Amino acid sequence: MPRPWALVTGAAAGIGAACAAELAARGYALVVADLPGEPADQLTAQWRAADAEVVPVAADVRTDEGVDALGAAVDRAGELAALVNNAGTGLTKPVEEIAPREWDDLFGVHVRAHFRLVARCSAALHAAGGAVVNVSSVAAHVGLPGRTAYGATKAAVEGFTRSLAGEWAPHGVRVNAVAPGTIRTPLVERNFERGLLDPDMVLARTPMGRFGTTAEVAKVVAFLASADASYVTGQTICVDGGWTTWGG
Numbered sequence: 001m002p003r004p005w006a007l008v009t010g011a012a013a014g015i016g017a018a019c020a021a022e023l024a025a026r027g028y029a030l031v032v033a034d035l036p037g038e039p040a041d042q043l044t045a046q047w048r049a050a051d052a053e054v055v056p057v058a059a060d061v062r063t064d065e066g067v068d069a070l071g072a073a074v075d076r077a078g079e080l081a082a083l084v085n086n087a088g089t090g091l092t093k094p095v096e097e098i099a100p101r102e103w104d105d106l107f108g109v110h111v112r113a114h115f116r117l118v119a120r121c122s123a124a125l126h127a128a129g130g131a132v133v134n135v136s137s138v139a140a141h142v143g144l145p146g147r148t149a150y151g152a153t154k155a156a157v158e159g160f161t162r163s164l165a166g167e168w169a170p171h172g173v174r175v176n177a178v179a180p181g182t183i184r185t186p187l188v189e190r191n192f193e194r195g196l197l198d199p200d201m202v203l204a205r206t207p208m209g210r211f212g213t214t215a216e217v218a219k220v221v222a223f224l225a226s227a228d229a230s231y232v233t234g235q236t237i238c239v240d241g242g243w244t245t246w247g248g
Contacts, residue, residue: 003029003053004081004128006225007074007121009061009113010034014185015135016086017043018214022222023082024052031055031073033066033087061087061113062105071120079128080121082225085114085157086135090187092146092196103149110153114160118175129172131225134161135217136179136236141244146196154179158236165234174233176224181240183212207242 006023010016012034020032024047032044036058044056057073059066074080091098091106114134118125125132139147140154158177165175182188182202188211191197203209217239223229224237238244 003027005029005031005074005077005079005124006082006084007031007033007070007080007117008084008086009070009117010087010135012043014187015180015183015214015217016084018218019084019086019221021047022215022218023084023225024050024054026222026226028082029053029055029077031057031070031077033057033059033061033070035060061117062108064116067113067116067120070117074121074124078124079130080124081128081130083117083121083125083130083132084135084221084225085117085132087113088135090191091149092191093149094146095148098149106149106153107156111156111160114157118164125173126168126171131173131229132161132164132168132175133221133224134158134175134177135221136161136177138179138181138238138240138243140179140236141238161236162234169233174224174229176229176232176234177236178217178220178224179236179238179240179244180217181206181212181238181243183214183217183239185214205243205246206240207246210241212239212241 006028008020011020011032044054047054059069134157136157137154139151140158161177192199220239
């Protein structure tokens with residue numbers, strides 16, 4: 001049987017790398033994307049050594065050229081069973097210090113790229129009766145000082161997810177999102193080191209009392225991409241150790 005194809009953006013590290021590994025373990029062939037110069041080659045070699053079919057693409061999803069390069073790889077695959085829009089970045093600043101360019105760049109990678117990719121890959125997703133999983137954040141659900149731009153982009157991701165789910169349900173394509181809490185990724189570790197995020201505060205604020213792992217997020221993404229979630233669309237699942245339930 002031919003393997004179903006999945007496209008994962010931001011796949012060189014963190015949640016994206018974990019999603020790619022989880023999908024490969026479940027039998028998907030992969031198109032993996034990250035910025036030119038990102039260390040994706042070693043991961044690609046690891047996935048191939050585990051008998052995964054992997055097509056790496058160096059692409060900046062903020063640009064039309066990057067989206068077109070990924071679309072061309074998907075066209076060669078023929079059908080797309082899963083699109084995981086994970087590429088992202090962070091910004092922690094008081095609102096009065098955010099430059100318009102920074103605001104636009106954050107919306108470019110978190111919102112415009114999602115829109116462009118689902119539009120470019122629509123035919124392949126419809127042909128497969130596939131699934132889209134967008135990576136949001138708990139920042140879309142709670143107010144986080146210093147994260148106004150980031151929270152706004154993630155709220156937009158979830159609004160986009162709900163509307164697209166209704167639009168594409170007649171085509172047999174499901175669209176959902178995951179909203180991770182504090183997951184120990186390279187980006188989060190850098191925020192700890194720079195004093196932009198206090199690990200003790202995060203742990204005290206998290207009912208489960210620990211950080212999440214990238215593998216825990218990846219398993220939820222893989223579930224939403226799979227037939228096990230065949231009647232689930234337009235939803236966001238928080239993978240946050242109870243962060244968004246906390247009322248203290």
